[in-house]
Amino acid sequence: xxxxxxxxxxxxxxPYEILTSSEVNKRFPGYRFPEEVTSVYxxxxxxxxxxxxxxxxxxAAEEAGAEIHSLETVLDWEAQGEDVRVRTDRDTYTAGRLxxxxxxxxxxxxxxVATCAVPERQVLGWFQPTRPELFRPETFPVFGxxxxxxxFYGFPAYSIPGFKIGRSHHxxxxxxxxxxxxxxHAEDEAVLRGFTSRYFPLAAGPALTLKTCxxxxxxxxxFLIGVLPDHPQVSVAAGFSGHGFxxxxxxxxxxxxxxxxxxxxxxIGLFRLDRFSA
Numbered sequence: 277x278x279x280x281x282x283x284x285x286x287x288x289x290x291p292y293e294i295l296t297s298s299e300v301n302k303r304f305p306g307y308r309f310p311e312e313v314t315s316v317y318x319x320x321x322x323x324x325x326x327x328x329x330x331x332x333x334x335x336a337a338e339e340a341g342a343e344i345h346s347l348e349t350v351l352d353w354e355a356q357g358e359d360v361r362v363r364t365d366r367d368t369y370t371a372g373r374l375x376x377x378x379x380x381x382x383x384x385x386x387x388x389v390a391t392c393a394v395p396e397r398q399v400l401g402w403f404q405p406t407r408p409e410l411f412r413p414e415t416f417p418v419f420g421x422x423x424x425x426x427x428f429y430g431f432p433a434y435s436i437p438g439f440k441i442g443r444s445h446h447x448x449x450x451x452x453x454x455x456x457x458x459x460x461h462a463e464d465e466a467v468l469r470g471f472t473s474r475y476f477p478l479a480a481g482p483a484l485t486l487k488t489c490x491x492x493x494x495x496x497x498x499f500l501i502g503v504l505p506d507h508p509q510v511s512v513a514a515g516f517s518g519h520g521f522x523x524x525x526x527x528x529x530x531x532x533x534x535x536x537x538x539x540x541x542x543x544i545g546l547f548r549l550d551r552f553s554a
Contacts, residue, residue, distance in 0.1 A: 277420040277427070281316040292318045304417065306410035306439075308475055313421070323418050323431055326521055333524070350378070350385065355507045373535040374510045377527075380453040380490040382500075382514035389500055392552045393515040396491045397449040397456055401468040402438030404481035411439045411479055425471050439479035441468050444518060445491070453490060460486040491518040495552060501527070502549040503534055511535055512549065 285292040295317050297309035309315070334344060349365045353374060360374040376385050383390035405411045416432040416439075427444040446467065451457075465483055473480040494500060494515035504510045511534040513527055520527070526542070533540035 277422050278314065278316055281318070281420075285316065285318060290318060290320075292316050304410075304415065306405070306407070306416045306476060306478055307419075308477055313423075315419075317417070321418055322413075323434075324522055325435060329521075329524065333528075353385070353510075355509065358509060360507075360509055372509060375531050375535050376510065376512045376514070377531070378514065379516075380492045382492060382512070384453075386504070386510075386512050386514065388504060389512065389514050389549065392494050393500055394493050395451050395453045395456070396445060396493055397451045398442065398446045398489045398491055398518070399460055399464040399468070400440060400442045400487050400489065401465060401472075401483055402433075402436055402440050402485040403469070403472055403479050404437070404484050405433065405439050405479040406481050407478045408433065421475075423471070423475075425474075428471050428475075430476070436485060438484040439472070439476065441472055441476075441479075443467055443471065445493075451490070456488070456490065458488045460488060491516075493517045499523075499527075499547045500549055501530060501534075501544050501547040503538060504549070508538060 282292070282294075284290070293316075295303070295315045297311055297313040297315075300307050300309050300313070300315050300317070338344060345364075345366075351363045351365060353360055353362045353376075355361075356370070358372065360371055362369045362371070362374065376382065378385040380395040382393045383395070386393075410416060411433050413432045413434055418429070418431050420427070420429045425443075429442055429444065431440040433439055446464070465486060468486075469480060469483070492515055494517055497517040497519075498515075499513065499517070499520060500515040501513045502511065504512060511531055513531055516523075530540045530542050530544060533542070
């Protein structure tokens with residue numbers, strides 16, 4: 277996290293500060309970082325509200341002429357000459373271009389990425405702070421940290437009550453997205469509570485909410501974006517590895533380019549579909 281954040285700020289001329297643990301703890305009293313921790317602090321850092329973002333994107337799409345089919349399950353697709361046929365639980369559609377952005381179901385929809393877009397069970401927790409004023413957006417910046425307990429990330433209390441915390445690759449549970457255990461168990465809470473108690477003790481109150489979700493991981497945790505070599509009318513975006521949503525707008529631009537032109541002006545070399553081929 278540290279080196280990546282610092283490199284990104286340097287490369288894009290984004291102002292930042294390097295803070296010692298004592299500086300972090302003094303400026304943001306909700307933190308209790310141990311002496312060995314050094315941080316990159318970027319004052320403009322923040323977070324998105326995904327549900328609101330999705331609503332805005334859908335509204336903009338409809339205004340541009342898109343037809344939204346909600347609560348409709350895609351069963352399969354197949355190329356038919358230069359076209360594509362898509363079969364759902366409601367109907368069958370034929371189109372000249374297909375864009376597949378199936379999230380954790382990417383491997384089921386596109387077998388070509390099955391070995392490198394692997395769903396993983398995740399659990400997020402929201403804990404009640406004993407000092408709520410220290411865990412508001414104006415007093416508590418979002419964070420990502422690598423520790424001996426693993427890689428964790430957290431957010432101030434906003435919208436959903438409580439301090440939000442998650443561990444990347446929670447319990448290392450690769451799953452079938454249709455069969456994943458969506459219940460939350462004591463061991464799930466223990467992972468999150470143990471970390472919170474050590475580094476954010478004033479936030480380690482009762483669990484208010486515990487929820488499951490999924491990552492779809494690639495081996496290098498970079499995205500998969502491109503056109504299928506055997507089916508140039510089909511483009512794919514997958515394997516966002518838990519950090520893709522913030523890039524949704526530009527990914528949409530890229531996928532529109534690929535669908536319409538077969539190429540994009542954005543540099544997507546890092547995300548090539550074939551980079552894990554033997």
